[in-house]
Amino acid sequence: MSSIVGRFLNYLLVxxxxxxxxxxxxxxxxxxxxxxxxxxxxxxxxxGMETTLFRFCGKKDEDxxxxxxxxxxxxxxxxxxxxxxxxLFRLPIASAMGYSSHPEYICVFAVITAMDAFQSVxxxxxxxxxxxxxxxxxxxxFIIPSILVNLFIFLxxxxxxxxxxxxxxxxxxxGLIFFANLACTAFVGILLVPETAGIRYGFDRGLARxxxxxxxPLMVLxxxxxxxxxxxxxxxxxxxxxxxxMVQLGIYGACVKVAMIMALLTQAFRYAYEPIVFNEASxxxxxxxxxxxxxxxxxxxxxxxxxxxFYMPVLKYFVGPSYWEGLDVxxxxxxxxxxxxxxxxxxxxxxxxxxxxxxxxxxxxxxxxMIAVNVVFVPRIGYWACAWGGFxxxxxxxxxSYFIGRRYYPVSYDFKTITLSIVLAAVLxxxxxxxxxxxxxxxxxxxxxxxxLLLAVYPVVLIYVxxxxxxx
Numbered sequence: 001m002s003s004i005v006g007r008f009l010n011y012l013l014v015x016x017x018x019x020x021x022x023x024x025x026x027x028x029x030x031x032x033x034x035x036x037x038x039x040x041x042x043x044x045x046x047x048g049m050e051t052t053l054f055r056f057c058g059k060k061d062e063d064x065x066x067x068x069x070x071x072x073x074x075x076x077x078x079x080x081x082x083x084x085x086x087x088l089f090r091l092p093i094a095s096a097m098g099y100s101s102h103p104e105y106i107c108v109f110a111v112i113t114a115m116d117a118f119q120s121v122x123x124x125x126x127x128x129x130x131x132x133x134x135x136x137x138x139x140x141x142f143i144i145p146s147i148l149v150n151l152f153i154f155l156x157x158x159x160x161x162x163x164x165x166x167x168x169x170x171x172x173x174x175g176l177i178f179f180a181n182l183a184c185t186a187f188v189g190i191l192l193v194p195e196t197a198g199i200r201y202g203f204d205r206g207l208a209r210x211x212x213x214x215x216x217p218l219m220v221l222x223x224x225x226x227x228x229x230x231x232x233x234x235x236x237x238x239x240x241x242x243x244x245x246m247v248q249l250g251i252y253g254a255c256v257k258v259a260m261i262m263a264l265l266t267q268a269f270r271y272a273y274e275p276i277v278f279n280e281a282s283x284x285x286x287x288x289x290x291x292x293x294x295x296x297x298x299x300x301x302x303x304x305x306x307x308x309x310f311y312m313p314v315l316k317y318f319v320g321p322s323y324w325e326g327l328d329v330x331x332x333x334x335x336x337x338x339x340x341x342x343x344x345x346x347x348x349x350x351x352x353x354x355x356x357x358x359x360x361x362x363x364x365x366x367x368x369x370m371i372a373v374n375v376v377f378v379p380r381i382g383y384w385a386c387a388w389g390g391f392x393x394x395x396x397x398x399x400x401s402y403f404i405g406r407r408y409y410p411v412s413y414d415f416k417t418i419t420l421s422i423v424l425a426a427v428l429x430x431x432x433x434x435x436x437x438x439x440x441x442x443x444x445x446x447x448x449x450x451x452x453l454l455l456a457v458y459p460v461v462l463i464y465v466x467x468x469x470x471x472x
Contacts, residue, residue, distance in 0.1 A: 008264060009143050013150050014257045018320035020154040020173065023254075026246035027172035028323075032253030033237060033246075034105060034178070036230035037097075038113050043226040045079050045117035048218030050124040051351065052211050057128050062207070068125050069201035070208050075121050076199070079114035086110035098237055102170075108178045115185050122195040142188045149180040218351075220360035224367040228340070228393045231367065232374045232386035239378040252383035254319045255326035255333075261304050262337030269297055270344060288412075294345045295414045301338050302425040303458055308334060310432055310451035313444050329387040336387070339394035346401040349409035358404060366397030417466065424461055428454045 021027040049071045057064040086093060087107055094103035126135040153176050157163045167173045236249045273293055308315060309331060316327055343366075350358040370393025377385035405411075432451050435442060442450070 009147060011257060011260060011264075013147060014254065015318055015320070016150060016154050017177070018254045018323050020158060021250075022172070023251055023320070023322040024247055026243055026250055027174040028254055029237075029246035029248070029250030030105075030171050030174045031177060032233050032249050034109055036233035038109055038116075039226050039230045040223070040234065041082070041113045042116055042120070043222040044219070045082055045113060046075060046120050046219075046222070047078070048215035048222055048356075049075050049121055049211070051218055052215040053121065053124050054128055055214060055351070056207075056211055064128075065198065065201045066204050066207060067211070068121075068198045070203050070211065072118075072121050072196070072199045073203050074208060074211075076118050079117045083110050083114045102175065105175060105178060108182050112178075112182050112185050115189055119185075119189060119192055122192050125195065125198065138188060138191055141191050142184050145187060146180060146184040149184065150177065153177075153180065214354065214356065217356035217360045221347075221356065221363045224360065224363040227367040228363070228370050228390060228397070231371050232378075232389055235371070235374055236378060236383075236386065239375065240382065248382050251323050251326040252329065252386055254323040255329055258315055258318055258327065259308065259330045259333040259337065261308055262301060262334050262341070265301055265304055266337065266341040266344065269293075269341070290345065290348055290411045291413050294342070294411075295417055297341055297345055298338070298418050299421050299462060301341055302421050303455075305331075305334050305338065306425055306428060306455055306458060309429060310455050311448065313447060326383060329384060332387040332391055336390035336394050339391070339398045343394060343398040343401055346398065346405055349401075349405035349411070353408050355408060358408075359401075362397050362400045362404070365400060366393040369393045369396045417462075420465060421462060424458060428458060 017028055017031065021031075053067060053071050056062050056067045087110065090103045090106050091100075094100050094106045097106065099105050123135060123138070126132075126138075154173060157176075158167060158173065166176060170176050233249060233253065236252075237245050239245070240248060312327070312330070316324055319327075347359055350356055370389040373389035373392050374385050377388070432454055435447075435450070
C-alpha cells in the first residue's frame, strides 16, 4: 500500500506537467527520454544487488550484517566511479544524446542515478528486515517535497514574469523538474545516514565473489528487463529524429502514465512478495505459494485493467488535452504490463534454483524482440510501435519462462481460475464497447453507470467461483 500510495501521489504531477508543458513544445518528450536513461543506468549501477541481498541474507551460513555492508560498499564504489566519468566526459555524452545545449542535464541525472543506486541497497535492507514504516517514511520524504517543489515551479513560479526566462532556458520547465528531483533525492540521502552505518561492518572478498557470481546474471536480467520498459523511449529520438519525434515521444510518455496503475500494482506486489518467497525458499509449500501468488496477481491486475478502460472518459483528464491523441495505446501498454508481472511471478524458478543465467537469456530474447519491433516500425507508425513492441517483448519472455521453468521448478498453477479470469474480463470488455459499436450515442454518465455495473460483475463472479471451489 505504501508503494501504491507513494507512486500514485508522484503520478499526480503528470497532470501538472502535461497541462503546463504543451505537447508541441516537446518538453515532456525530454522528460520521458532522460528518465528512461535513468532507469537503465540505475539497473546497471545496482547490478542485481537488491535481489542478491535477499538471497544471501536468507542463507543460514551467511552473516546478514556482512552481506549488507559488502553490498553497500560495492554499489557505492561503482556509483562514485560512474559519476566521476560522466562529469569528466559530460560534453561528448551530451552531444551524442542530443543535449549539447544542456550538458547540465546529463550531470544532474548522473548524480541522481548514483544516489538512487546507493540508496536502493539501504531500502532493500529495510525490506529484508521487514521495517515497512521506516521504508514508507523515507519514500514519502522524497515524494511529498518533490510534489510541493514542482507545484511551486509550475503553479507559482511560472506565473511570475521575471522568472519566465527560466522556463524559456530549460525547455518549458522540463529542466527545472530535474533540478527539483536532485534536491529531493539529496534530502532523502541525508535521512538515510543511520542506514549507512552498516557499511562499517566490513568487506568480505570471498563473500563479494559469491554475491557477484549470483548477481551478475541478475544484472544482465535486470538490464535487459529494464530495456523492455525504456529502450523504446531511449531509441525514439534516433528512430524519429527532429522536433516531431520529441513531440510524439512526449505524447506517448504522457499517455503511458495513464496505464501505470499496472506498474503500481506490480511494484507493490513485488515489494511484499519477494521477501516472502525467499524466506520460504526451503519450505516444501513454496510452489503452492507461487501458484497462489500468480492466481491472485492475474485476478487483481485484470480488475485494474477493466477499471482503467471502463473509466477512461474520466481518466483521460489525467493528461492535458493536447496529449489525448495517444490514449488509444493505453490498453496495449496495460496488457504488456500484465505480461511483465506474470513474467516476474514466473522468474522465481530460476532465482530459487540459482539458475539466474536463464533469466538473463530469456529477458535478452524479450528485449531483442521489443527493440526489433521498434526499429522496424517506429519510422512507420510512430509511438504505436513502442506499445506493440513492449507487448511482444514481454509476451515472448513470459512464454519462454513458463515453458522452460516447468522442467526445473514445476508449479501447479490454478489454470482453471486464471482462464476464467481472462475470459470473464474479455467478455466484460466486449460488452462495454458493444453499444458504441452498434451506434449508440450514450451520455458519458450513462456509459459510466453501465461500465460500473459490468465492473462489479467481475469480482462477484470470481468470489463465487472461488468459494464454490473451496467447498468442493
